[in-house]
Amino acid sequence: MIAYNPKDWFTFVFRFHKADTLRKLAPLILGISAYCAIIAYLELEIFQLSQNNHLKNISMMNNLLSFVISMLLVFRTNTAYDRWWEGRKLWGSLVNNSRNLSIKLNAILGPTEDEEKKFFRRIIPMYAAVLSRHLQTEQTRLALDTAEHPEWEHLDKNKHMPNQIASLMYKRVTRLYEQGRIKGDQLIVINAELQAFTDVCGACERIKNTPIPFSYSVFLKKFIFFYVMTLPLSFVFSLGYIAIPVVAFIFYVLASLEMIAEEIEDPFGADENDLPTEKMSDNIKKHVSEIFAS
Incomplete structure (x- = not known):
């Protein structure tokens, strides 16, 4: 288990440790960025769909899905932390x-x-x-x-x-x-x-x-993946090529929450955040x- 000072904000922001999710997700983040760049180029340069109102309505769907996925991730992380804390009490x-x-x-x-x-x-x-x-x-x-x-x-x-x-x-x-x-x-x-x-x-x-039921874990991963895949379709219209880092960051946040939950739901393993x-x-x-x- 990692010992740290919870009041040291500067170290948290600029320090990368072995268990940091950014290291593990780097290949996927690069892949998502490349995918978003391709979508942005096709929409803005090739097909010139910036005036297509039907595709702009995809943002409404993303807003609805963002609420659903946030509720699922809250339940997921709370359940995982409850298991970690119960192990510590035992x-x-x-x-x-x-x-x-x-x-x-x-x-x-x-x-x-x-x-x-x-x-x-x-x-x-x-x-x-x-x-x-x-x-x-x-x-x-x-x-x-x-x-x-x-x-x-x-x-x-x-x-x-x-x-x-x-x-x-x-x-x-x-x-x-x-x-x-x-x-x-x-x-x-x-x-x-x-x-x-x-x-x-x-x-x-x-x-x-x-462990967490297999169907639930698989569904949440698929939900995050397909949700992120649809974000460029709407974000490109309002943000242009800036949508590339924005979508990559959203994927990083959502996938990191899932990875953290996976790590702490088994508190007796050998990960850095497991119980000592x-x-x-x-x-x-x-x-x-x-x-x-x-």
Whole structure:
């Protein structure tokens, strides 16, 4: 995710970054400009249609379509941003759940450092790291540290990794309960925190695996394309060759809104505007280690 100062207008206007839509749309903008130049030359120089009132009425159609397309784009961008913001709230919940579980287990297990506390110090932040990779790739890749972890050798990387990590945590908590180190009322409290991990994972998967309906996305792209294709037919009469940069700019604005919506509707990808889940995973690891060290 790009960190920036929202009050720095000058930098926003004149700075081009990797995710800037102008870079990605440059070939299409040049193509639209060439198309508009051809239409302007044919209308003004070859066919001399500047006095044709029937073609001038196309501007009325463009005015009506401009209202419709603006409503569609507003709905599109709002829906995409809602998905991005929901993903951010879910990962905020994961951060809090990791802290709460660590605080409770650290208090219950006591101040003495033992194998159980070492296990939870490693496994709790491991869930966030695994979930981050799970949401970014089709197959989860578990990156372990250089230490030996024999309790994880039986994990199947071809299966749902977050579920396996959550199962390990719950099994260890159950064993502590059977050993008498965790009381019944404490188990109920810890169970709520453990359940929250899976709830966050399921909600994130719902966002990732349920994109905007295909028909809607395709229709909006076609609508933008054909709308821009008809603009030169009316703009040339009133603007002449100035219609070339005007149409190109309109296409840039409309297509950029669609591209921005496409990028943020999946907040768990690797784009610059996606959520920094790996950074949040590192922060969880840092905070959990601090809690268990106290």
